[in-house]
Amino acid sequence: MLQNLCHKMFGRSLWVYHANSGGCNGCDIEVLNVLTPYYDVERFGIKLVGSPRHADVMLCQGPAMRSTANALRRAYDAMPAPKLVFAIGSCACGGGVWFDSYSVLGPVEKVVPVKYYIPGCPPRPEAIIYGVAVALGLVDKKVAPVTFKQLEFSIPLYHPRDLQKEGDMVVYAKLDKV
Amino acid sequence: MSLVSKLEETFICLKAGKVTMPYPAQGKPAPDKFRGRPIFDATKCIGCAGCANNCPAREILVFDPCQEIRILQYLGRRCTYCGRCADVCPEKAITMSQDFENATNQIGDLGQKLELFMSTCQRCGRCFKGAAAIDELKMKGYRSDNIESERWVLRSQSFLAATVVDDIPIELD
Numbered sequence: 001m002l003q004n005l006c007h008k009m010f011g012r013s014l015w016v017y018h019a020n021s022g023g024c025n026g027c028d029i030e031v032l033n034v035l036t037p038y039y040d041v042e043r044f045g046i047k048l049v050g051s052p053r054h055a056d057v058m059l060c061q062g063p064a065m066r067s068t069a070n071a072l073r074r075a076y077d078a079m080p081a082p083k084l085v086f087a088i089g090s091c092a093c094g095g096g097v098w099f100d101s102y103s104v105l106g107p108v109e110k111v112v113p114v115k116y117y118i119p120g121c122p123p124r125p126e127a128i129i130y131g132v133a134v135a136l137g138l139v140d141k142k143v144a145p146v147t148f149k150q151l152e153f154s155i156p157l158y159h160p161r162d163l164q165k166e167g168d169m170v171v172y173a174k175l176d177k178v
Numbered sequence: 179m180s181l182v183s184k185l186e187e188t189f190i191c192l193k194a195g196k197v198t199m200p201y202p203a204q205g206k207p208a209p210d211k212f213r214g215r216p217i218f219d220a221t222k223c224i225g226c227a228g229c230a231n232n233c234p235a236r237e238i239l240v241f242d243p244c245q246e247i248r249i250l251q252y253l254g255r256r257c258t259y260c261g262r263c264a265d266v267c268p269e270k271a272i273t274m275s276q277d278f279e280n281a282t283n284q285i286g287d288l289g290q291k292l293e294l295f296m297s298t299c300q301r302c303g304r305c306f307k308g309a310a311a312i313d314e315l316k317m318k319g320y321r322s323d324n325i326e327s328e329r330w331v332l333r334s335q336s337f338l339a340a341t342v343v344d345d346i347p348i349e350l351d
Binding site: 037039090091094095100107109115116117119120123127130134138139144145146149 | 197198199201202205206208212215218220234235236247253254255256257258259260277278279280281282283284285286287288289290291292293294295
């Protein structure tokens, strides 16, 4: 019973390391906001540590940049084996607005393998807590890809083979069906 | 003296009470003007691609596989939720929702893809000329963004390439 209780209380304590590889500091402020008493994430056992060697989770903010990609990879390699990477913000998820700039390599998943994505510019503190809760299995993810396909066309499909010559005009053969 | 100040501090802390929000268990709605994930309404969209032309992150891709169909793909990965697509949409087909709980383990979950029917002039075979609001949007004509590698191509053609429509060449004037 005590073992179960210990597993419940301490088994999923995530120690996070906070790595910014060239972001605008907006996501950093939101991550630090998560640690304040209003959005107290220490009730989930989450603690901010200063060294990647103590960390279970790396929170990446900012795109992978030409100057910091190597350092980001070394910080990832320094973490002990069961490790997760969270990409926080639209820069880390997809490269940001300056994704095609020369100094930006792209999303951080080009450098380190990303497990969870939290989009937003910056994401709300609630959104970051939600991403952590998805990772811990407390809640289910809400988003799913949407595909809309129009199967019934309101007008018959146009094709040049249906063009007919009538007198001195060229008219479309299926015109009466419209 | 020290003890008194500690007691005073304790009193202040007790007065403040519990401020932590029980967030994942009990949600709290976002503020009114909060811009979350854009939702594309396929029944209202006319396929003018104004959102794609005005997206600062080049998030919305447009691809014309044939004369009648236009594929509009929203990737969602580097969207900054600026709302310019919703501003420029002449039919108000894009709404900025209040969804912020978009955390996922697959980045493809954020995408939305619309395959739209485009009207064609029954006599000449070209697409209709747009209304005044659409005319203000730049880059008319056929677009060929790369859907597979998710690249935005800053180019539009006035006619489709003959190889796209199955082996029957389109008559050009």
